[in-house]
Ligand SMILES: Nc1ncnc2c1ncn2[C@@H]1O[C@H](COP(=O)(O)OP(=O)(O)OP(=O)(O)O)[C@@H](O)[C@H]1O
């Protein structure tokens with residue numbers, strides 16, 4: 001039943017490796033972008049707050065498929081922005097990462113913002129009273145404490161991101177979902193086996209993430 | 225100014241000579257609530273002023289406007305001759321000169337005691353790390369918590385935390401220290417260890433504004449008691465005068481409630 005794995009015709013591991021890479025770069029990017037967005041949303045500058053709020057509400061409510069197709073059709077095919085990639089494979093990969101960051105950043109931002117709300121106001125007041133600037137208060141006092149309280153929700157965001165990398169298939173990135181589609185077409189007799197392999201693949205990718213981060217969350221919790 | 229203040233003459237002379245903090249005609253509202261009403265107050269260099277009054281009278285708000293944790297609607301506040309700027313770098317610089325100690329300590333929960341005292345020196349005063357740590361340890365020793373330097377705030381008793389908070393504020397070499405009910409959140413047996421540190425500071429000539437109901441501290445350390453009620457300064461006097469012979473009915477009423485023993 002699982003002979004298709006031995007035929008050597010399909011590079012299942014290679015395809016999953018692409019998902020791992022998509023997840024890795026997008027996770028780092030959306031952590032950074034989400035933190036910047038959260039900073040904007042709590043900033044004293046009205047223009048920044050307005051931008052942060054508008055961006056999050058628009059992008060979070062746009063289907064990811066649309067964003068990724070937008071990156072591909074809009075940025076690359078129309079505007080010729082290739083993000084420094086020189087072949088179709090690289091360009092598609094980078095555009096997919098960009099779309100994933102734009103999208104996932106909004107969820108990171110909202111998770112962080114709820115974390116910021118759990119940090120007692122006295123922490124920021126004491127920091128301001130010492131003469132720290134808004135940026136210093138945010139980066140030295142508030143965000144480090146906020147991050148520790150939102151590891152669990154961020155884990156959910158990361159797991160969702162891992163699975164969302166399959167959307168990159170829509171613009172032809174050769175990751176697991178694209179390979180699965182191809183295999184279903186070729187190996188129709190083993191439909192359920194193909195499903196099982198890919199479902200298991202994603203569990204293998206996401207389960208350790210949850211376990212490791214759950215342990216980290218316990219380790220770094222701030223005692224009050 | 226309260227025209228009937230007995231000490232007014234000497235106060236004004238001191239104010240003209242060497243006022244460190246001057247509030248003039250300060251007003252503030254919280255929505256419809258007029259929480260600070262035409263506040264005039266000047267605090268001389270080295271003076272210790274105790275602010276006292278019923279709950280909700282605006283004592284904390286007064287304290288917090290002095291380093292602009294609360295904005296004011298009108299009037300001016302100057303510190304060592306310069307008016308408080310409204311925002312930005314200038315404000316941050318001025319705040320560094322005003323130490324603040326909170327009722328709830330507000331030590332940075334994710335940093336050790338030592339890091340709490342080092343942070344402001346390094347990030348605001350740009351002191352190098354080694355010098356900042358040395359100074360932090362000296363200050364921690366001075367307030368009696370030197371052995372706790374590597375613990376986290378949550379591992380300390382309330383009294384210890386408040387003494388660390390005082391050390392953290394002192395590390396900035398502030399010109400004036402504000403204390404907002406520094407002992408109100410403490411168990412009775414820890415109140416004295418904090419008051420002793422404050423007493424010592426007062427003795428060393430630190431300019432202090434202290435919101436407190438600790439009569440013992442007010443009597444022994446304060447140069448002046450400011451009594452607030454309903455957003456106004458109702459009475460100003462020396463501690464002896466105020467506690468033994470309050471003039472306003474509000475103050476008499478208030479004292480009869482807290483001096484029941
Ligand atoms: N951020 C705020 N928003 C609205 N109202 C406030 C705010 N802070 C304080 N107040 C109100 O302003 C008044 C004065 O408050 P403040 O905290 O200055 O009083 P206080 O004299 O320090 O009282 P206490 O002895 O209880 O600490 C109170 O009626 C309080 O409810």
Ligand SMILES: [Mg+2]
Pocket residue numbers: 283284285404405
């Ligand atoms: Mg108060």
